[in-house]
Amino acid sequence: MLVLARKQRESVVVGDPNGVERLLKVTVLQIHGGSVKLGFECGDDFPVHRWEVWERLRASGRLEALV
Numbered sequence: 001m002l003v004l005a006r007k008q009r010e011s012v013v014v015g016d017p018n019g020v021e022r023l024l025k026v027t028v029l030q031i032h033g034g035s036v037k038l039g040f041e042c043g044d045d046f047p048v049h050r051w052e053v054w055e056r057l058r059a060s061g062r063l064e065a066l067v
Helices: 051-060
Strands: 011-014 024-032 035-041
Touching: none
Parallel strands: none
Antiparallel strands: 011 024, 024 035
């Protein structure tokens, strides 16, 4: 697991910097107490889910339909 520290308004990008476009950009929008609000930017054909939702979709066989 890669662990990165980011401050508010800082981002992390997933993807090859030599590629045509990034796969995913995650930005820390707000930090309040024990909660962090994140913003995700990616293409429309790249689904993003909370982990527990992804697990339910995968268990039901519906995740393949989204990809």
